[in-house]
Amino acid sequence: MPHNIAILGASGYTGAELVRLIATHPTFRIKALTGDRKAGQPMSSVFPHLRHMDLPDLARIEDIDFSQIDLAFCALPHATSQAVIAELPDTLKVVDLSADFRLRDAEAYAKWYGKAHAALELQREAVYGLTEFYRDEIRAARLVAGTGCNAATGQFALRPLISAGVIDLDHIIMDLKAASSGAGRSLKEHLLSAELSENIKGYSVGGTHRHLGEFDQEFSAIAGRDLRVQLTPHLIPATRGIVMTCYLHGDAGTVFGVLSRAYADEPFIEVLPMGEIPQMKDVRASNFCHIGVAGDRIPGRVTVIATLDNLTKGSSGQAIQNANLMLGEDETLGLMAAPVYP
Amino acid sequence: MPHNIAILGASGYTGAELVRLIATHPTFRIKALTGDRKAGQPMSSVFPHLRHMDLPDLARIEDIDFSQIDLAFCALPHATSQAVIAELPDTLKVVDLSADFRLRDAEAYAKWYGKAHAALELQREAVYGLTEFYRDEIRAARLVAGTGCNAATGQFALRPLISAGVIDLDHIIMDLKAASSGAGRSLKEHLLSAELSENIKGYSVGGTHRHLGEFDQEFSAIAGRDLRVQLTPHLIPATRGIVMTCYLHGDAGTVFGVLSRAYADEPFIEVLPMGEIPQMKDVRASNFCHIGVAGDRIPGRVTVIATLDNLTKGSSGQAIQNANLMLGEDETLGLMAAPVYP
Amino acid sequence: MPHNIAILGASGYTGAELVRLIATHPTFRIKALTGDRKAGQPMSSVFPHLRHMDLPDLARIEDIDFSQIDLAFCALPHATSQAVIAELPDTLKVVDLSADFRLRDAEAYAKWYGKAHAALELQREAVYGLTEFYRDEIRAARLVAGTGCNAATGQFALRPLISAGVIDLDHIIMDLKAASSGAGRSLKEHLLSAELSENIKGYSVGGTHRHLGEFDQEFSAIAGRDLRVQLTPHLIPATRGIVMTCYLHGDAGTVFGVLSRAYADEPFIEVLPMGEIPQMKDVRASNFCHIGVAGDRIPGRVTVIATLDNLTKGSSGQAIQNANLMLGEDETLGLMAAPVYP
């Protein structure tokens, strides 16, 4: 049965990625696309790679007839998103890709995002969208909050280990390598090709990256106590992809066993054979996540490396996976395309 | 109705691209994969990005039971291909991705490839696989010869113009920019990342690129007389994609009209509005070809720029498009995935 | 004898490149750096790669005491440059890196740059800064206009051929591949890494690139008649470098001989052996220009390919080469650093 879909904020990278994935989705039909500053333009003038598709022109949100829409993806900037969603019909199913509804605690939101939340009721209603761990809640949800792309990667690596109590919670270090599309289509000097090529730079070093709010919330909930991890993000000269290298205290064999069992039946999470190291390009433009485990010459140390595509599994692919559940479809519908390599 | 597919030479880039595209093809089932030097290995050890798929291990060609196969893609190196295909059951449908059957003339083959053809009968039987221009022949063919990726790009830009007689045949210049995957997964110094990054280099300058053999054959046939174009290929620091910039003598409006009409009903060929210039990334990992036309300040000059992904529309996507026809399927089956951008 | 140098507009790429080159120049001393919006900041906050140098802070132009300055490099944006230079002491030697003084004809300037020139007297005074062809004038000049980087590349390829009358002036086609730093440190969407990586796009197609104004002026002067060339620029996924592929009607041997002789004694222009093709990376971060010549299978056609680094030989290196002459130094002083490879 076809479902009518709206994408709010279709002129950014996650919006374009949603359109790309829905292009071959068997039951989703794009009925509305919005882009405030570009309202009135055809999508192909913003993203010429979509010119072969028969898409509605970009519209303003207030011009959309939501009574015809089954589900809306909201790919708007943080803060804008909560204002827009608060005005949508409260029966409309929504998958939000911004950071606005990821943190359940209003204070935590204020701390990490620098201002009070303006839609507290919605914040309480929203379900955290890490599909593999919130399936039942997502199936029943009206509003799902897409996770941070880096937050998703780290959680795939560590949630089962924290649950199983097989790693030392006081020694979790995550070294993050993140490609530039995670910053969106924004005009910032450090995102220029001339600056980023042949470059690597740490940023938000020392515990200031906003996705730490998600790690704090989720890991503490699993651990049953306050848990703080250490995270150093680095911007890398690539367009799509995240690699999270996790330095842990624990037994490698045990860690491998826990991860293997946890994801044995997951369609999108692949735990590699013990000692094999995943590479970022192996998941490009796909909804897959690869995880590798290796022991260390220092006894009791183990390294877990996870990789996914920030725009697909880390954002728009995850959003469609969640929408499939919310609309009663098979979770994998439209998402089984193989990674693009090379 | 499902069709059983074999891929001979699955351990190279075009082989992997075939598998990637077939992963979401509704009626093709991969029944056999071969890779001589890697026979016995699982495909995931050669291409870990395919590890989520349930694929047969790489086998040796002589171990394949072709009685169960409806169509074989042959992604072997030039010269090897003709030897292998000559030994296959002569009822088996074959799409060859090598250069072995592109040239109908035995002498031309010997000239461009430096040795006599060893399967002349097959060479005469083979149909040239430029789908948009050989549809009927391909539908009826047993053996189809995939075109050169650069040759495809140039022909999409120029065939309708030569047919229509709207450009000066003695002044056709093609400046080619080609990404590195066109050279395959071969260990050559100039393909190393350290050599190719921040680099551009012309090669086969002066009329020695082998795809000229295809241009000569096809363009001469259309023109009804010997026709020689000028071509300078350049290797660019990118992985996928071809841009062909064609310098022509002709009227821009007329040229645009001819191309627009020629491709009006083609599902994969997009002629951009007059004056718009296509960019390589807009067709990445897709079966689409974008073509742009611009006039010049010098009267009577026109520039036509065409771009496609060498591994998809230029090779494996084209091969599947042809296989669809040969097996009685809709030509676009499994090929409508949108380009990956950014 | 040391010379005191000021760099006006030091916060852009050409400004940084001037500082880099002067860092090892034996007789130039940087006495003042300006950057209006960043006045008051240390240079290392704008360009941390220069933090080891003992440089003056960025100042405003009006705060510079030009009586202590022997020569000023002006690396300001077009139009700003002419206003600033008009206010400088008229005895100060100036090398301008903008486009403001490249065109001798006021009408040509107005046509290509879209507004009337505001410093016509200076425009007449300025000497065109293509060192190899204007040495004597530059030595005697007070104001030298740096050439366009693409314009320099094309002229190195073609000036001797036009002078010698060995190519057909009505069939000159130049296909340009230009790296992104040529556009400066400007926040434009198409210069983002996520957009430019894996991309190639033609721009200013059809005869609208501003450097055509320089080609028209210089080539017509040599030819003794109006001469118009055809030029298609392409932006490539690289940071530094230009490759100009020139399609010409002429005899390859003759063309090679003319170029070889023309540049036999030039320290920075290398004509490669007949048939060898230059690559962009071979001149990176250096003041060298490599030129290759190849015949074609079509009799009477010849391809000339020239490459240089747009920031060095195409701009800041050329500027220092000119400043050396203006200050009575050896032309090559500070410029003999070998290219950075790989």
Added chain:
Amino acid sequence: MPHNIAILGASGYTGAELVRLIATHPTFRIKALTGDRKAGQPMSSVFPHLRHMDLPDLARIEDIDFSQIDLAFCALPHATSQAVIAELPDTLKVVDLSADFRLRDAEAYAKWYGKAHAALELQREAVYGLTEFYRDEIRAARLVAGTGCNAATGQFALRPLISAGVIDLDHIIMDLKAASSGAGRSLKEHLLSAELSENIKGYSVGGTHRHLGEFDQEFSAIAGRDLRVQLTPHLIPATRGIVMTCYLHGDAGTVFGVLSRAYADEPFIEVLPMGEIPQMKDVRASNFCHIGVAGDRIPGRVTVIATLDNLTKGSSGQAIQNANLMLGEDETLGLMAAPVYP
């Protein structure tokens, strides 16, 4: 006073980098270049970017008259190097860039390099070439062993901290990002542009990277006890550069103070202001190393990030710095060129 220099193994990247740096060195004169497989060829056929230089052709080592040579750089592969150096006149000063003489302990060498050392006496004679920490020994040495490029980076970050006893020696984690030229000009599949672009992959995970032998040796010597660090290297899509992110237990202010004081008078080591994070591109093609320090939200944790160019400061630049000392020159001679940015 000029010094006559030979470069053994000039056809690789470190050989070419030596030539590049010596091109503007005021007192070094290149008298001999060797390259066994390419003996007889001009250097410009192996590295066309050096064609403007007046260089001797590549020769075989046995054809060099070492009586005319003051110092030889040996840029040969591991294992070959020890065999070659053992045959050189024992009065010849030698800077070896291979791994052959880095480890003082014969057993450690055998363990990390998989075979017994064949020149034990030389191994004992060799001085470890980390200039900033072995100056006096290097000045007096005949044979200096260049350090590993990654080993150099990590030691610049950590040596002063271990010496000062301000970090917990049992919790040292180093996450390494290394560009591809560190692997040399070798034909390996994972170094192909098509494989490495848009890719990141961990390798030698778990304590198997050979440079750990150097860390073990040097850090244990400073600490006065066996010290084992944890290291995860990652190959990144870049050509030059290393970033080492060190996760430490210690007080950030103290750590910053120790590093600042340690390097206050060093010409090539720049400690950035507290909290500033270095970026890889800021040291490209130069002999500089940038180090940044940042505290963490978790008390008692500190992150130190160091970056340098593997081919310059990590290898050939270091070698020249050492040669300067060995030949009685100022240590910085020929090495003060500013980084190439962008």
